[in-house]
Structures are given as structure tokens and as C-alpha cells.
Amino acid sequence: MDIEQTKIPQATAKRLPLYYRFLNNLHSQGKMRVSSKELSDAVKVDSATIRRDFSYFGALGKKGYGYNVEYLLSFFRKTLDQDETTRVALIGVGNLGTAFLNYNFTKNNNTKIEMAFDANTDRVGNEVGGVNVYHIDDLEEKLGDLSVAILTVPASAAQGIADRLVEAGISGILNFTPARISVPSQVRVHHIDLAIELQALVYFLKHYPLNEEAPMDEQ
Amino acid sequence: MDIEQTKIPQATAKRLPLYYRFLNNLHSQGKMRVSSKELSDAVKVDSATIRRDFSYFGALGKKGYGYNVEYLLSFFRKTLDQDETTRVALIGVGNLGTAFLNYNFTKNNNTKIEMAFDANTDRVGNEVGGVNVYHIDDLEEKLGDLSVAILTVPASAAQGIADRLVEAGISGILNFTPARISVPSQVRVHHIDLAIELQALVYFLKHYPLNEEAPMDEQ
DNA sequence: TGGACTATGTGAAAACTTTAACGACTTCCG
DNA sequence: CGGAAGTCGTTAAAGTTTTCACATAGTCCA
CATH class of the missing domain: 3.40.50.720 (NAD(P)-binding Rossmann-like Domain)
Known part of the structure; x- marks a missing residue:
């Protein structure tokens, strides 16, 4: 059960539920494939980071194609223990x-x-x-x-x-x-x-540049 | 206004409100001084990290003594823009x-x-x-x-x-x-x-060791 | 079928964050 | 007053996370 999985970085683990939910949406919209770029736009995480995250679980995608939504979803379902409430x-x-x-x-x-x-x-x-x-x-x-x-x-x-x-x-x-x-x-x-959370947001607004290069912060 | 402050790491900035609130508590309890070790126990952040965080703002403490609660608090008030609602x-x-x-x-x-x-x-x-x-x-x-x-x-x-x-x-x-x-x-x-957040917690519980060495994760 | 295109997976580098360790200075007790 | 104990501020190391950049392999249209 814990084989390999222990090696997944915490930062990655925190993003998994986010990916999972978005894949769920895609699936219920009938979408068959998705690229790391599309995912990136939707969940606001750099596409290289997404590919890296996925790669911890093995080669889930196909070069030149992207990821199969259904396959990815069923894989994540298992990984996130979605089967067991x-x-x-x-x-x-x-x-x-x-x-x-x-x-x-x-x-x-x-x-x-x-x-x-x-x-x-x-x-x-x-x-x-x-x-x-x-x-x-x-x-x-x-x-x-x-x-x-x-x-x-x-x-x-x-x-x-x-x-x-x-x-x-x-x-x-x-x-x-x-x-x-x-x-x-x-x-x-x-x-x-x-x-x-509210105070931190206010602090960032006051002290960090608000322009193009504003550091992203998700979670 | 933004002099120096831009250099403060994001990770530090996110902890500032936490420090601030705890210092407020100490102050209203009439406590005059506090060490990084005491703070560490209370807010569950490593004491070296706390000292490092504070040091971004200059030398706020005194060796062999710790930090003066009142001084630290007034400093943070300014820094966190507490004066201006x-x-x-x-x-x-x-x-x-x-x-x-x-x-x-x-x-x-x-x-x-x-x-x-x-x-x-x-x-x-x-x-x-x-x-x-x-x-x-x-x-x-x-x-x-x-x-x-x-x-x-x-x-x-x-x-x-x-x-x-x-x-x-x-x-x-x-x-x-x-x-x-x-x-x-x-x-x-x-x-x-x-x-x-809930799903991430569940994931960590299932996939990360629950013992002494469980990775800490706050906020 | 062939060739242009697309997008992955990953090695390597960069960036960021935490932690250990300790010199230096203070306090405080006897 | 002197020395033991305490605690900071910081250098350096380790650990973690993100990002770049590209070889590779599959797609897809004509």
C-alpha cells in the first residue's frame, strides 16, 4: 500500500486533490484528453510542475498527445483512496x-x-x-x-x-x-x-509588487 | 515604505500574522519577555526558523535575554501595517x-x-x-x-x-x-x-508515516 | 506514408526554505 | 565581581520545490 508513495513530495501531495477535482469536471464534460498546458491554465499551476507531479506516479501520459482523462482519473481515484470513503x-x-x-x-x-x-x-x-x-x-x-x-x-x-x-x-x-x-x-x-489568511493576503498586497512578477501563491 | 521589505521570503511573511497574534496574547497577559524557544513551543515553528524570520527585520532581540514583548509587538504592528486598518x-x-x-x-x-x-x-x-x-x-x-x-x-x-x-x-x-x-x-x-484541505489531510494520514518523524505541516 | 507538429518525462540548474551549530554578548546568581 | 547559563544572530549545510530546456516519441494531416 505504501510502496513508492512515501517518496511523493508534500508539495505534490497537496496539489493532488486539486488535480483530481478538475479531472472530474473534465470527465463529466465528456472530455477525453487533456494536456499539462490546459491543466495549468485551469488550476493555475505551472505546466512543468504538473508534469513533474504526475511523473512521480510513473509515465501516465503519452508524448505528443497528453493525458487520457479517464485513465488519469481512475489512477488518481486509486491513489487518493477515493474508493474507500x-x-x-x-x-x-x-x-x-x-x-x-x-x-x-x-x-x-x-x-x-x-x-x-x-x-x-x-x-x-x-x-x-x-x-x-x-x-x-x-x-x-x-x-x-x-x-x-x-x-x-x-x-x-x-x-x-x-x-x-x-x-x-x-x-x-x-x-x-x-x-x-x-x-x-x-x-x-x-x-x-x-x-x-486574511492578514497574510493584506501583507502581500502591501509589500510585494503587484505587477507581472507578483509571486504566485496557491493553496 | 517598501525599503528592504521586499526581500522577506514568502514563507516568513505567512508566519508573521501568527507571531503577531501570539505576541498580542503575551502582552495582554502582562508578559515582558519571551525567547524564541518559548515562541516555538507555542506556535509550533522551529526556534531557529523564528530567529531567522525575525532577523530579516534586523536585530530585534538581545543575546542571553530574548525578545522584549512590547518592543517586538510595536515593531510588528508597524510592519504588518496594523496601524492602518x-x-x-x-x-x-x-x-x-x-x-x-x-x-x-x-x-x-x-x-x-x-x-x-x-x-x-x-x-x-x-x-x-x-x-x-x-x-x-x-x-x-x-x-x-x-x-x-x-x-x-x-x-x-x-x-x-x-x-x-x-x-x-x-x-x-x-x-x-x-x-x-x-x-x-x-x-x-x-x-x-x-x-x-480535508482531502490533503486524509492523503497525508494514509501515505505518510504517523510516527515521530511525521513531516510537520502547518497552515 | 512522410514529415511537421505536439507534448511528455526528466536531467540539471536555480530558487527557496529549513535546520544545525556556534561565536558573541547578556544576564544573573553566589 | 566572576563565572555559569542562557539566547541571539548568522554562517553554512542540507533539504525541498520549482523551473528550464530538450531529447524523445507519438499524433495527425495531406
């Missing part, structure tokens, strides 16, 4: 949490939010975006073998909940709170901090 | 948009959402998180000299709105839609794609 829990059904619950992840991603938790009893028992909301007190009881959690609680609650999630056996946390949580080294945390 | 518009008052409007950016960030727009007449005329919601048809009329926009509309509307924003003179867009929008080169776009 990853079950996810969401903690904190505020505005941001609700946005997530209403986002149809399963459509393209084979990632499904299975359950949600909240401390507010008004929200408990409801169904949001087709997902049941349980009380946070029942976290350990309900969580089962879910391995990924999305954390959309207030910052002050983040570390406490994270500790409980770790204790309950979670292995990945997508942390949307400004708190930088501490977890054992075998648990992976990705931070997405909305305020920082 | 950046005025922002938000387009699309759905769940995600609402989450933003309720997030008190101004508190730490001197970034303020001044107005919001939506196509849904039920939302127009309301006030969300203290921000007036206008109809999207009035975008050009109301926008004034705002230079940054947060895009939280459905993906299908993203490019059209982006075109209008560019036309209206916006210079930076924080794009939360899955659509990769095209803009002239003098406009800066940062993409934040929730589905991709």
Missing part, C-alpha cells in the same frame, strides 16, 4: 461548522462527515446537512472508529477537545481555531486560520 | 460568509469587513455581525475604494463576481470557492479550498 467527525456546529456540514464533500471526495457534536443543547438532536448533531459529552461514546475530526469550536475549547479526540483514538485533526493545539507526534494536525 | 468587503452571506462576519477580525488584526453583499433578497438589508448586507447588484456603487474582497459565494458565481470586483478596482481576493478564478496579473488571489 474516509469517515469524519465535526466538532462545533456554529456558522463555520454548519458551512462544512452543508458542503457536499462526498460528491467529489469520498470523504464523509458522519456525525457532528456541539455543546449547545439547542443544536443537539438536530440534523444539519443530513448529519446528526450529538452533545459533546457523548463524544467518546459515539465516535467509534472515526479517524479524522474537523475542529470548528471556539479557540478556548480547542485544546481540551483535541485532548479528548486524541484519547478517543483520532489520528488527524483539521483545526480551524486560532489556537495552535498540542498533540502527540503520531497525530497529524493541519491548521487553517482564517484571520491569518 | 484595511477595509474589506465580503461577497456571499451564506454559512461561511456569516462565520466570517461574526469573527471579530478587528480585535487583533486591524482588518475590518466594512460591507457585505448577497444575491438573496432575504438577506439584503440585514445586519450580520455588525455589517450591512447589500444586494449584489449594488456592488459597484457601494464598493468605493475597498481593496480586498472575501469571496464566499457558490463556485458557479465565482468568476463572474471576480470579474466585477477587478473591474471595480479591487486588488486582492481571498477566494473560498473551489473555482480557480482568473484575474489580471496585478490582482492577487489566495485560494482556500476547504474540501481540498
Whole structure:
């Protein structure tokens, strides 16, 4: 399962879902082939980078032709483990949490939010975006073998909940709170901090040239 | 204004808001000094990286002592242009948009959402998180000299709105839609794609070692 | 079928980022 | 006051990512 794949650079791995989604679009539009140049225009990643990224998986294209959409897609589906849906829990059904619950992840991603938790009893028992909301007190009881959690609680609650999630056996946390949580080294945390993203954008605008050569930044 | 600053690496620039926020916390806790090691533990960035980051701005610390919180903070305030509030518009008052409007950016960030727009007449005329919601048809009329926009509309509307924003003179867009929008080169776009973040996390969990040596990845 | 065209895959270089290591200077305790 | 401990700022090395540039091999039209 992990043969070869460990060698794929992180930067590449982060772009895979992007490629995957765009290929999906092409496929549903009935497009049969695509070149690295076309992909580049669509996802705003240099075409050489795309070719390099793909090449980590072997020779997926054909010279003078490009890539076969169907083939590439089925290859990526396997690689991204799209066949096996990853079950996810969401903690904190505020505005941001609700946005997530209403986002149809399963459509393209084979990632499904299975359950949600909240401390507010008004929200408990409801169904949001087709997902049941349980009380946070029942976290350990309900969580089962879910391995990924999305954390959309207030910052002050983040570390406490994270500790409980770790204790309950979670292995990945997508942390949307400004708190930088501490977890054992075998648990992976990705931070997405909305305020920082906004501030960083503003900083770049003020301090980096706005012209032709403005450094690209995606992600 | 731009003297020297242009040389600061992008990777460093992205961490500045993080440092800034933590220093703010320290300051309000009455802490007078802090070392790169303490900062490192808190924000989960290697201490050598922190010292290197700071050093781009000159010698801000003192050997054998660390950094003076107040001084560092006032320095960053200037550097991050915290003194001058950046005025922002938000387009699309759905769940995600609402989450933003309720997030008190101004508190730490001197970034303020001044107005919001939506196509849904039920939302127009309301006030969300203290921000007036206008109809999207009035975008050009109301926008004034705002230079940054947060895009939280459905993906299908993203490019059209982006075109209008560019036309209206916006210079930076924080794009939360899955659509990769095209803009002239003098406009800066940062993409934040929730589905991709989740998928990337799942990919890393499955393909990268979960032990001591798991590659760190923040933001 | 032949030849112009197209677009991949990759070696090599460049660019960027992180990390290790340590000299130099401060602090602080006894 | 003197020496141990602490911590910065930075040089140099290692690691990662992007980009260039082109040989190679397949396409496709006449």
C-alpha cells in the first residue's frame, strides 16, 4: 500500500486533490484528453510542475498527445483512496461548522462527515446537512472508529477537545481555531486560520509588487 | 515604505500574522519577555526558523535575554501595517460568509469587513455581525475604494463576481470557492479550498508515516 | 506514408526554505 | 565581581520545490 508513495513530495501531495477535482469536471464534460498546458491554465499551476507531479506516479501520459482523462482519473481515484470513503467527525456546529456540514464533500471526495457534536443543547438532536448533531459529552461514546475530526469550536475549547479526540483514538485533526493545539507526534494536525489568511493576503498586497512578477501563491 | 521589505521570503511573511497574534496574547497577559524557544513551543515553528524570520527585520532581540514583548509587538504592528486598518468587503452571506462576519477580525488584526453583499433578497438589508448586507447588484456603487474582497459565494458565481470586483478596482481576493478564478496579473488571489484541505489531510494520514518523524505541516 | 507538429518525462540548474551549530554578548546568581 | 547559563544572530549545510530546456516519441494531416 505504501510502496513508492512515501517518496511523493508534500508539495505534490497537496496539489493532488486539486488535480483530481478538475479531472472530474473534465470527465463529466465528456472530455477525453487533456494536456499539462490546459491543466495549468485551469488550476493555475505551472505546466512543468504538473508534469513533474504526475511523473512521480510513473509515465501516465503519452508524448505528443497528453493525458487520457479517464485513465488519469481512475489512477488518481486509486491513489487518493477515493474508493474507500474516509469517515469524519465535526466538532462545533456554529456558522463555520454548519458551512462544512452543508458542503457536499462526498460528491467529489469520498470523504464523509458522519456525525457532528456541539455543546449547545439547542443544536443537539438536530440534523444539519443530513448529519446528526450529538452533545459533546457523548463524544467518546459515539465516535467509534472515526479517524479524522474537523475542529470548528471556539479557540478556548480547542485544546481540551483535541485532548479528548486524541484519547478517543483520532489520528488527524483539521483545526480551524486560532489556537495552535498540542498533540502527540503520531497525530497529524493541519491548521487553517482564517484571520491569518486574511492578514497574510493584506501583507502581500502591501509589500510585494503587484505587477507581472507578483509571486504566485496557491493553496 | 517598501525599503528592504521586499526581500522577506514568502514563507516568513505567512508566519508573521501568527507571531503577531501570539505576541498580542503575551502582552495582554502582562508578559515582558519571551525567547524564541518559548515562541516555538507555542506556535509550533522551529526556534531557529523564528530567529531567522525575525532577523530579516534586523536585530530585534538581545543575546542571553530574548525578545522584549512590547518592543517586538510595536515593531510588528508597524510592519504588518496594523496601524492602518484595511477595509474589506465580503461577497456571499451564506454559512461561511456569516462565520466570517461574526469573527471579530478587528480585535487583533486591524482588518475590518466594512460591507457585505448577497444575491438573496432575504438577506439584503440585514445586519450580520455588525455589517450591512447589500444586494449584489449594488456592488459597484457601494464598493468605493475597498481593496480586498472575501469571496464566499457558490463556485458557479465565482468568476463572474471576480470579474466585477477587478473591474471595480479591487486588488486582492481571498477566494473560498473551489473555482480557480482568473484575474489580471496585478490582482492577487489566495485560494482556500476547504474540501481540498480535508482531502490533503486524509492523503497525508494514509501515505505518510504517523510516527515521530511525521513531516510537520502547518497552515 | 512522410514529415511537421505536439507534448511528455526528466536531467540539471536555480530558487527557496529549513535546520544545525556556534561565536558573541547578556544576564544573573553566589 | 566572576563565572555559569542562557539566547541571539548568522554562517553554512542540507533539504525541498520549482523551473528550464530538450531529447524523445507519438499524433495527425495531406
